[in-house]
Amino acid sequence: MVKVGSAIILVAAVVMLLSLAVSAKKELHVSPKTPQQEQACVFLLEGTRLLEAKLFFKARKPLEQAATLWPESAAVHYNLGFCYNECALYDKAIYEFQRALELEPKMTDCLVNIGSCYQVQGKTNEAINWFKDYLKKNSSSPDAETVRGMIRALQKYDRERIESDPMEQDYLQSVSDHGLVRRWPYHRLPLRVYIANGTDPSGKPVNGFREEFNYLLLDALNDWIKASRYKISYRIVTNPQDADIACTWTDDPAFLQEKGNKVEQGVAQVMTEPMTNSSTFKSIYSAHVRIFVLSRDSGHPLTTDEMRKTCLHELGHALGMAGHSPSNKDVMFYTESSSVWPALTKRDKATMLRMYHEYPEMPPHPVQ
Ligand SMILES: [Zn+2]
Structure with missing residues (x-):
């Protein structure tokens, strides 16, 4: 018996990063009948152990060996598909999940995993079709409601987004608010930023918080400031009441249920000033970033890279x-994805610069 986590599906909605996990764990049964299949099982177990340890690149080789030795095993193809998905090799992952499904038609969660592979590539319609296919076969399964929520989130995203080319130099159009750029007015600079030292909005210490998170958040902020070529600047304040951007943490799972979302890693609430007829920009007057410090599926504190990605993403909204x-390489991609690196891409940087391009450059402000 081999245990393996099934693919985690992640969807993000506007101004918040949320994820929806479909069946976090799954049991696969294998019964080898020949010495060659037994050998394949040794590789399968080794690969599965590495998958569970999140060593996805290392898991690839033993799982591929298992697939060569035992090409008729749905379990082998399933785990190899999971591995490819985590390595951001989506076409290969789709192929493996399809093989698993051919060999074992009851393995219908392959349909959701295939949908998720399309989803992280921005192929929304394909993803929705696979999710619908899953619902047809599993209308009363425990995760059916989650899959329905995922379809709704994707359809909403598809309606709201302004088409822009993932190959363009920036994605300003996609991050505009009804065609208007949303930004901090010049007279509000330098922005006053408050970072709670491991506490939630009520001041309570947060379980799973590491001091490192403060620095990751600050690094993420500095990365965006640099991307703007110092056209925006900030100073740290020690009182949240004085802040333009207040950043707090949370370990409360109830946070995940807010706003109708199944799961969120962070939320950036951004308040804008009322519009006038002559407005060509939407002026921000306050922002509150809240970050959930625990992983949605394991419950463990986020890794350094996971926290870095979350901070970059949520601060992108706050700014x-x-x-x-629409590109699955950018930090501001709408879905949490293994294809996103915990660093700003050229397009992330170019977009931030375009938002503030006519502001005069300021000298880098010393951090207090
Ligand atoms: Zn977002």
């Missing part, structure tokens, strides 16, 4: 980005 990038 004005009202939507998401």
Whole structure:
């Protein structure tokens, strides 16, 4: 018996990063009948152990060996598909999940995993079709409601987004608010930023918080400031009441249920000033970033890279980005994805620069 986590599906909605996990764990049964299949099982177990340890690149080789030795095993193809998905090799992952499904038609969660592979590539319609296919076969399964929620989130995203080319130099159009750029007005600079030292909005210490998170958040902020070529600047304040951007943490799972979302890793609430007829920009007057410090599926504190990605993404919203990038490489991609690296891409940087391009450059402000 081999245990393996099934693919985690992640969807993000406008101004918040949320994820929806479909069946976090799954049991696969294998019964080898020949010495060659037994040998394949040794590789399968080794690969599965590495998958569970999140060593996805290392898991690839033993799982591929298992697939060569035992090509008729749905379990082998399933785990190899999971591995490819985590390595951001989506076409290969889709092929493996399809093989698993051919060999074992009851393995219908392959349909959801295939949908998720399309989804992280921005192929929304394909993803929705696979999710619908899953619902047809599993209308009363425990995760059916989650899959329905995922379809609704994707359809909403598809309606709201302004088409922009993932190959363009920036994605300003996609992150505009009804065609208007949302940003901090010049007279509000330098922005006053408050970072709670491991406490939630009520001041209570947060379980799973590491001091490192403060620095990751600050690094993420500095990365965006640099991307703007110092056209925006900030100073740290020690009282949340004085802050333009207040950043707090949370370990409360109830946070995940807010706003009708199944799961969120972070939320950036951004308040804008009322519009006038002559407005060509939407002016921000306050932002509150809240970050959930625990992993949605394991419950463990986020890893350094996971936290870095979350901070970059949510601060991108707090600095004005009202939507998401259509490219699965950008930090502002609408879905949490293994294809996103915990660093700003050229397009992330170019977009931030375009939002503030006519502001005069300021000298880098010393951090207090
Ligand atoms: Zn987002």
